Amino acid sequence: MYIYPYSMSEKLLDWFNIDFDRIYNEQGGMQREQLKLINKYSILTEAKSNAYMTIKRLEKSKNKENIDFAANVKNTMVGTLSSEITKTLATSEYADEIIIEWQPSSAEEERATHALHYGQRMTIKQAEKLGLGVEYNCQCGMKLISGQQYAQPIINKINRGKS
């Protein structure tokens, strides 16, 4: 079993029908229809509040007209959800039983600090501490070496949008 938190997040947000082009309402907030959709999924709670913070920050920019709000909101939401996936696994009841092997990033630009861990085996807790899926824009993955039976139900729950 392989888990790539970043690409899993991209796929999930797409699956949930989140339309990044239609989130920002041009008035410092979010469009009601998208907000309703986001609110349906408890796993997106943190992603929603971070998206609000991103919108607030961008609103203050002097360069506001030239900013791609949709792309920024997408980055924020994908990154937050990715981090939530790793954190949910790392804080789960049997986290100590979940051993992973660090998989290389799917991003073209790799992070030297993460490349150091490629192929290494460790608990999900250690991987989280070292930033797998948690650090900004990390696209590394994990291969589950043991504890798959504990991770699978958590992943299934996340796939249904539940935290």
Ligand SMILES: [Zn+2]
């Ligand atoms: Zn990484």
